[in-house]
Amino acid sequence: MNILLAGGSGFLGRNIAAVIADAGHQITNVSRSHGVDFARMLAAEDWLSHLAGIDVVINCVGIIGETGAQRFEPLHTLAPAALFRACQQAGVRRVIQISALGADESAFSSYHLSKRAADDVLRSLDLDWFVLRPSLIYGLGGKSAGLFMRMASMPMISVIGDGQQQLQPIHISDVVATVMQCLVSTKTRQTLDIVGNETVTFEEWLQWMRNAQGLPRARVIHIPFAIAMFMAHLLGRFYPMMQPQNLRMLQAGYWADVKPLARFLGRMPQTIEASLFFLDAVCEGRLS
Numbered sequence: 156m157n158i159l160l161a162g163g164s165g166f167l168g169r170n171i172a173a174v175i176a177d178a179g180h181q182i183t184n185v186s187r188s189h190g191v192d193f194a195r196m197l198a199a200e201d202w203l204s205h206l207a208g209i210d211v212v213i214n215c216v217g218i219i220g221e222t223g224a225q226r227f228e229p230l231h232t233l234a235p236a237a238l239f240r241a242c243q244q245a246g247v248r249r250v251i252q253i254s255a256l257g258a259d260e261s262a263f264s265s266y267h268l269s270k271r272a273a274d275d276v277l278r279s280l281d282l283d284w285f286v287l288r289p290s291l292i293y294g295l296g297g298k299s300a301g302l303f304m305r306m307a308s309m310p311m312i313s314v315i316g317d318g319q320q321q322l323q324p325i326h327i328s329d330v331v332a333t334v335m336q337c338l339v340s341t342k343t344r345q346t347l348d349i350v351g352n353e354t355v356t357f358e359e360w361l362q363w364m365r366n367a368q369g370l371p372r373a374r375v376i377h378i379p380f381a382i383a384m385f386m387a388h389l390l391g392r393f394y395p396m397m398q399p400q401n402l403r404m405l406q407a408g409y410w411a412d413v414k415p416l417a418r419f420l421g422r423m424p425q426t427i428e429a430s431l432f433f434l435d436a437v438c439e440g441r442l443s
């Protein structure tokens with residue numbers, strides 16, 4: 156297949172590209188690193204020349220916080236919506252949209268709302284679409300996983316409030332496996348929450364990350380939510396991942412029913428294991 160991969164230079168995109176290439180498909184990459192800025196691709200006409208000869212579009216462009224010219228509305232909503240409409244015009248039937256867990260009717264952050272708006276456009280079109288909503292993705296090279304790894308390696312670990320926020324992290328190899336299944340599945344027009352098969356608390360998640368780094372369990376410092384939000388207001392200017400709305404999303408948790416994903420994959424996603432933290436989708440595929 157000829158696949159247009161938007162966001163192929165990122166963590167998820169690199170992993171998808173590697174596995175797709177191993178499977179013998181041809182990839183056309185789209186990102187700023189490949190000379191295409193979503194902020195300038197806001198009309199369906201902007202996309203048509205990129206879609207000649209394309210069978211499938213996968214969109215994994217995203218930002219976790221706004222900085223400078225990187226804004227949620229153009230990158231998460233307007234450019235993807237234009238791309239999806241262009242697919243309909245150009246006869247590209249299959250579109251796989253990487254959204255995020257929480258981009259549903261409960262969404263409150265501009266991150267989630269901007270993703271959901273694009274998801275809604277895709278769901279309204281006569282295409283073979285998939286909307287995939289991953290939980291926290293872990294594995295070698297992930298930005299948020301890397302940040303949590305560094306937090307976990309401190310002599311004491313800091314958690315927000317009671318640290319009991321519920322998370323269902325998913326390994327990168329399972330996200331890529333889901334995308335691969337979307338390439339061939341006849342069960343199209345699906346929105347799927349991409350979650351792991353275990354729910355852990357934020358505190359346990361950081362302890363898992365210590366374990367993966369060969370460190371013993373650490374004492375825990377509980378930072379009251381109001382103080383954490385105050386710090387996020389200061390630090391978020393420099394580190395988009397630490398912006399206040401990301402803290403609020405973490406506080407709400409990242410969990411969902413795993414059964415629909417298990418049915419789609421024909422197996423359960425991976426159980427958390429220390430070794431998985433240092434594997435990408437290609438390594439994991441070769442080991443399993």
Ligand SMILES: NC(=O)c1ccc[n+]([C@@H]2O[C@H](COP(=O)([O-])OP(=O)(O)OC[C@H]3O[C@@H](n4cnc5c(N)ncnc54)[C@H](OP(=O)(O)O)[C@@H]3O)[C@@H](O)[C@H]2O)c1
Pocket residue numbers: 161162163164165166167168185186187188189191192193194215216217218225230253254255256288289290291292293297298299
């Ligand atoms: N990682 C997670 O835990 C997680 C969880 C849930 C959902 N997601 C979603 O999954 C997708 C991929 O996440 P990721 O972790 O792979 O993120 P990432 O590593 O930050 O990659 C983001 C991708 O978006 C591209 N991009 C950013 N701004 C762009 C622009 N203006 N124009 C064109 N391309 C642009 C980047 O390429 P350039 O910088 O080269 O432009 C890169 O390829 C995102 O939509 C994210 O919201 C991720």
